[in-house]
Amino acid sequence: MEGLDFYIPGAALAVAFACRLPGFSRSWRDPLLRSVSALLLVAVSVFFFAAPPTIAAVNRITGIPNFSAPLVYCILTAFSASCLVLVINWRGGPPEVTRRASRRTITAYGAVIVAMIVLFALGDAPVERLRDLDTYYANTPYMREMIVLYLVSHTVAAVVMSVLCRRWSLVVHGWLRTGLVLIMTGYFLNIGFDAVKYTAVSARWAGYNLDWLSTRVAPPLASASALIIATGFILPLVGQRLADAWRKWSTYRKLGTLWRELRSAAPGGTAAVRISLWSSLDLRLTQREAFIHDGILALDPYFDHALRADSHAAAHAHGAGADEADAVAEAAMLAAAVIARDADPQGTIITSADTRAALPKQAQRDLVGMSRALRHSPVVAAARRRCAARSESSHP
Template sequence: MLFIVVYGMLSLITWSAFAVKLKDLSRDWRNRELQLLCLAISTFAAPFFFATPPVYVRLDALLGQRNIATLIIYTCVAVCLTSFLALLVSWSSTQSKIRLRHRLIVGYAVTTIVAMVTFFFLGTVNDTEHPVDFDVHYASTPYITEFLLTYQCLFTVSMIGLILMCWRYSTMVDRPWLRGGLRVITAGAVTGLGYCLPKAVSLAWDVAGDSPLDSVSSVVAPMFASAAAALFAIGFTMPVWGVGMSTTASWISGYLAFQRRYPLWQAITRAFPEIVLVPPPSSRLELARELSFYQNRQVIEILDGEMRLRPHYDTAISELTRKECTGRRITGIQAEALVEAVQLAAALQAHVVGRELPLRSETDVRESTDGDLAKEATRLVRVAEALLSPVVPAVLARLTATAHDCRTQS
């Protein structure tokens, strides 16, 4: 039951990964790297389906040869690992070395598969099906011992090659999701050693005598192979779905930022309706469809409004706001956002009554962001949130009281 559940889940995960990459391949059939990746994932997914005990037995019955499913499974894994290695060579090697290294890898794989097929059919494995304990049951059977050793040698060499190439290449790439995927593959290859090494040791021990590692070989090692398969499926597809996740997260962040800036945009465009080039979206669906456009328009219109309010800025307001922030233990970016928010709120009030003041000091002019709308958009989110702080009405009330005292004294 354990193997049915685990292999069934792994088959589903790896076939799902295959579907993701096949979609990319359908757009670019001539892409050699995508061809290799699809071949690798499909031949890694197939063994878990075939190794599920009920499928294993029925496959043997269909082909009329007991335990032939083991040969099919191990051959698929050999093709898979060869494809993985060839793909990584394409990614990490110079163009002049790719062809030679591909030939060496494919040559070794073909030699191994031919040897495996030869040893398998020279041996005798016809007593009954062994979907779970084939390696243990036939460990000392003539020719099957060689068959298993040949396969485990290929598996071990492939895992070591994946570890070395993936880790080295991950230190060279600058794409975060690709780098992360390569490191996940490295972890998968390390986990894969937990499959092949115990099996190789147990097999060698069985040749010399009875191995005490039979349960490790037939139960524990396949679980390591299952974990490695899951990591491979995740790692090799991570650059695709990872970028998609980043795009989705960026869209959600932009949507929320638009909503958080909206009260600030409303306040400014109410004072200067002429700066609105395009009316705001009439529905959330319209906003979702044209989010980038509406974001840019929102930021540009707020900046336009800020420029028009600049004549109302007052150094005294900044100083008073900073004192209020100090009293409330507000520092850093939050304090600067509050200074801008109070200046905007006071300037909007001054605009309503038509009062204009000259700039008192260059320190009242915010540092330029070199026209970077992304930086401005982030800053304006902070300013919009600062407008909701109790500091703003507190400072405005003090300004009103100070103005009233000045009028009374005069």
């Protein structure tokens, strides 16, 4: 189908815009989010209205040959303005300074749009050109100036965006850096697109014909740049969400050993809680962590802090670091407390108030480390065996 080289990247940018909508709806007052959303929306319009089938349809509907030319150029100029406004907001600074710079940019590019409309009205372009208008009318008065004006404004924005993304990519990491590198790559291709257009138009000025550069080389460059830029905008958002989801799922799974260890110690009301199969991962993780904390509180009277100190020393002797030793010691004390609780079905053990102590906050924060120690630590296994043997000897 003719025009797919325009519609496909336009659809990719539409997907990027759709991915930004949830964040935009929550924080629509954020100038940066507004700038990103405006840029993506204008970029979608560029590729839709620049497609030859759309150009022909617009010309036919308006009844003006080449009416699509100033329309597409104006949208391209608006895209360039959107890029620069995004640069201004990314750069940050005092809000009033940022707003003033944004207004100046919009005003300047608005003047360019008005100038292009006037130049088209003054020019003479009676022959409809769907793909090669840039070169066909390269020597036509007023049309020539309009073509150069849109190319220059587009180039300025592409260069500035490339420089900004490169500088920013040097000071950030992770998904954001990857996205910035992709955006920068896309804008480098945009500069290549402009260079090809300049070459084809300049060749016409010099009396040569290199129209194939404008009609065959430039469109693929524009499509590739759009797809890469769209990916660059989408990746930090989607990638971060996927990374967060994986981290939560990994934490939920790693807490399984500790959760199973404490099921018999958890209060009956907590153990009875059920959630839907369709419940979110956040809810599942929150419930599991709450379940574990309730189990820890229920075991508090059975904690043997001397055993904890011995297990801490043993973990250090096995080469564990400070954090790992804390997790191993807490896990050993928990495992022993579960056995002690099972050996006291009537709940006759009473610990004085001054000797009862909840788990240290650091251990409570490292639930994953405790769960790992319950599964793998030989220190925990040894503490479990000693406590089980002691329980059997006290209940022949």
